[in-house]
Each structure stands twice: as C-alpha cells, then as structure tokens.
Amino acid sequence: MRSGLHCLRVILLPGLLAGLVGLGITGATAADGWPTKPILIVVGNPAGGPADTIARLVTGGMAKTLGQPFIVEARPGGGTGGTIAMNAVFSAAPDGYTIGLGTSGPLGAGPALVKLPWDPPKDFTAISQISEGTFLLGVSTSLGVDTVQELIAKVRVNPGRYNYGSDGIGSSTHLGFELFKIRAGGLDVVHIPYKGSSEKNASMLAGEIHLFLNSPSKVVDGMIADGKIKAVAVTSPRRLADLPNVPTMEEAGLPGVDARSWFGLVAPKGLPADIVERLNQAAVAALQQPEVIAGLKTLGQNAHPGTPAELTQLMTDANRQWREVVEKANIKVDN
Numbered sequence: 001m002r003s004g005l006h007c008l009r010v011i012l013l014p015g016l017l018a019g020l021v022g023l024g025i026t027g028a029t030a031a032d033g034w035p036t037k038p039i040l041i042v043v044g045n046p047a048g049g050p051a052d053t054i055a056r057l058v059t060g061g062m063a064k065t066l067g068q069p070f071i072v073e074a075r076p077g078g079g080t081g082g083t084i085a086m087n088a089v090f091s092a093a094p095d096g097y098t099i100g101l102g103t104s105g106p107l108g109a110g111p112a113l114v115k116l117p118w119d120p121p122k123d124f125t126a127i128s129q130i131s132e133g134t135f136l137l138g139v140s141t142s143l144g145v146d147t148v149q150e151l152i153a154k155v156r157v158n159p160g161r162y163n164y165g166s167d168g169i170g171s172s173t174h175l176g177f178e179l180f181k182i183r184a185g186g187l188d189v190v191h192i193p194y195k196g197s198s199e200k201n202a203s204m205l206a207g208e209i210h211l212f213l214n215s216p217s218k219v220v221d222g223m224i225a226d227g228k229i230k231a232v233a234v235t236s237p238r239r240l241a242d243l244p245n246v247p248t249m250e251e252a253g254l255p256g257v258d259a260r261s262w263f264g265l266v267a268p269k270g271l272p273a274d275i276v277e278r279l280n281q282a283a284v285a286a287l288q289q290p291e292v293i294a295g296l297k298t299l300g301q302n303a304h305p306g307t308p309a310e311l312t313q314l315m316t317d318a319n320r321q322w323r324e325v326v327e328k329a330n331i332k333v334d335n
Contacts, residue, residue: 031274034096035068041265042089042100044082047074050299051082054263055101057295058130061286066278082106083116086266090118094270099127099279102266104172108318112326113170113333120266120319125276126311127265128283131301134236134260135176135213136220136246138229143210148233148252151211152184159188164211165200169193170333173200173213175322176235176259178329180213180249183256204229215261215300216240235259258321263301264311276308 041059045051052074059070078084082103089100107120118124137148143162145151155162166174174193181187192209194200201219203209205228213235214220221242223229233252234240249257265283267276284305286292293303306314325331 031096031272031278034275034278035066037097038069038071039066039096040071040073040098042085042098043072043074044076044078044085044101044103044106045074046076050301051101051103051263053299054130054296054301057292058101058265058283058286061289061292062279062282065282065285078106083110083114086110086120086124087117089266089268090123092268094125094268094272096267096271096275096279099265099267100124101130102264104260104262104318105170107264107266107315108262109170109172109175109322109326111319112323113331121312121315123269124266125269125271126308126315127267127276127279128308129304129306129311129314130263130265130283130287131296132236132260132262132304133215133299133301134234134240135173136216136231136243137180137233137235137249138204138212138214138220138223139232140204140207140210141227141230142207146230146232148247148249148254151232152187152254155187155189160190162210163190163192164213165192165194165203165209166212167194167197167200170331172259172261173197174331175325176213176257177211178331179259179321179325180235180254180257182325182328183249183254213259216242217300233257261301262304262314264314266311280308 041055043051043055052072055072063069075085075088083106085100086102086106089098092098110116111119139145139151143154145154164177166177168174181189197214200212204212205223224231231243231246233249234246235249235257237248237258239246239248287303287305296303
C-alpha cells in the first residue's frame with residue numbers, strides 16, 4: 001500500500017508542476033533570456049544631429065548593462081520632429097527589440113498639431129525620461145530692456161513693431177514663445193519661422209530679429225558675451241548653473257511659462273513589465289555615467305533619469321499644455 005501511494009505521488013507531481021507552469025507561478029518571466037540579439041532604437045531626426053548623438057550616448061551605456069548592442073536608425077520627417085519614427089515604434093512588436101527616442105515634439109505637442117494614428121502616452125509604453133533642457137528668452141540689446149517686465153511693457157506700447165524668431169512653425173521654440181505671449185496677457189509680436197536654430201541664430205547675429213527662445217549653446221553664450229543679446233529669463237522652474245544671474249520666468253514675475261525640451265525612451269504598447277523594468281534600469285545606469293552626463297551637457301541637455309510613471313505623466317502634462325497653446329494661438333501645421 002505504501003508503495004502504491006509513493007507511485008501515485010510520483011505520478012501526480014509532474015502534473016501539478018505542469019499546471020503551475022501554465023499559471024506562470026514558476027518564476028519564469030518574459031525577460032528571461034532577453035535580450036538575445038541587438039536592439040533597434042529609432043530616432044526621428046537626421047543622423048549626426050543632436051537626437052542621434054543622444055541616442056548613441058545613452059544606448060552605448062545601456063549596452064553595458066544589457067549585454068547587447070543597440071542599432072540606431074534615423075527616420076526623420078513627418079512634422080513635429082519625429083512622427084515617422086514614432087509611427088515605426090507604434091507599429092512594432094512589443095518584444096523589447098524596438099524602442100524609440102521620443103522628444104517633446106511628437107510625444108508632447110504632436111497630438112495638438114497634426115493628425116496622428118496614435119495618442120501619447122496611452123499608445124506607447126514609457127521606459128524612462130532621458131534628459132531635459134531649458135530655453136533662454138533672448139532680447140536684442142537694441143531694445144534697451146533688462147527684464148521681462150520691461151520687455152512686456154515695451155512691446156505693449158509698440159504693437160507689431162518687434163519680431164521673434166523660431167526654429168519653424170510648430171517647433172518647441174515657436175510654441176514656447178506663444179506660451180510666453182499668452183501668459184503675458186497677449187502681445188503683438190511678429191513671428192518669423194526659420195529652418196532651424198542655426199539659421200535663426202545667424203539672423204539674430206545680423207540684428208534682423210529682436211527676440212527669440214533658444215537652448216543654451218556656445219553660439220548663444222557668445223552672443224551674450226559680445227553684447228548682441230541679453231538673456232532676460234529661462235523657461236524652466238530652476239535657474240541654470242551656467243547662468244546663475246538669469247531669473248526664471250516665475251522669478252521675473254510671469255508664472256506659468258514652463259517650456260522645456262526633453263527626450264525619453266518609449267516602446268510599443270504592451271511591452272511586458274519585466275522588460276520595461278530592465279530597460280529602465282539600464283537607462284538609469286547609463287545616465288549616471290560621467291561620459292554620458294558630459295555628452296548630454298554639450299548638447300544643452302541635462303541627464304534626467306526617471307520612472308516609467310514619471311515619463312507617462314510628463315507626456316500627459318505636455319499634451320494638455322501645448323493643446324491649450326495651439327488652440328489659443330491658432331497654430332496650423334501641414335500634416
């Protein structure tokens with residue numbers, strides 16, 4: 001009898017084990033064995049540009065943690081700085097082998113500007129914010145103003161006389177300046193859209209434009225040092241360490257002007273949580289590496305690791321803010 005019971009127990013245990021496997025109770029996860037091949041990261045800007053450089057910096061660090069290389073693929077175009085790239089991520093399989101470097105353009109302002117087949121954040125899986133940068137409000141010294149309030153007063157008594165330059169219609173610098181105008185109670189300033197910051201900076205140097213928003217850079221720093229422009233405020237909640245005497249917009253008496261550029265990693269919707277966790281851990285580790293921090297800083301960005309939930313909230317807040325700006329400023333972009 002004892003022998004029979006023993007045999008019965010031996011027969012039952014394999015069946016029980018099979019049942020546990022079917023229920024996923026054995027500890028096996030989707031990330032077991034992942035990654036077994038290179039990971040594709042899609043970037044929405046041309047090869048060799050800032051976004052491409054950021055992708056290579058960060059994924060180079062992530063590869064050290066994950067043990068697999070990343071393939072950086074540029075898919076520029078589609079408006080708002082990368083909608084074609086985000087289309088590719090949106091359409092990819094949620095297996096952890098395709099991710100995207102999203103920006104404040106398509107993932108923040110995009111849904112308010114153009115018709116898209118996806119809606120962030122709900123149609124993507126957030127992994128981690130990568131970095132963020134602020135903008136300077138630059139004023140030509142020919143205006144003779146030193147503060148935001150002086151600038152507002154001067155523009156208000158000279159409607160239509162002054163202009164501002166942006167990196168193009170729907171760009172972060174365009175939306176950010178329109179946000180500034182709205183928070184100032186409405187300002188009559190002529191918008192001159194350029195084909196990027198280089199063209200805009202050249203016009204600023206030539207004295208052709210009076211006002212602009214721009215990321216801190218060697219060119220902008222040089223214009224400040226040469227007395228071509230004066231930085232009257234930054235559009236982030238905190239002052240910049242490199243420009244400690246330049247106040248934030250709130251300190252300058254104009255709260256609610258929070259315009260920042262940012263980058264974040266996203267994946268297709270439905271990526272298993274354990275793969276998300278491993279990608280997040282790899283990104284956070286990479287953003288603590290001195291060479292990555294230094295490389296981002298040269299591009300006007302500060303390393304800013306975070307949780308998937310924080311990136312999701314960032315996209316949600318950005319969508320809401322820029323939708324308000326686009327509607328109030330009646331901004332139209334070719335789809």
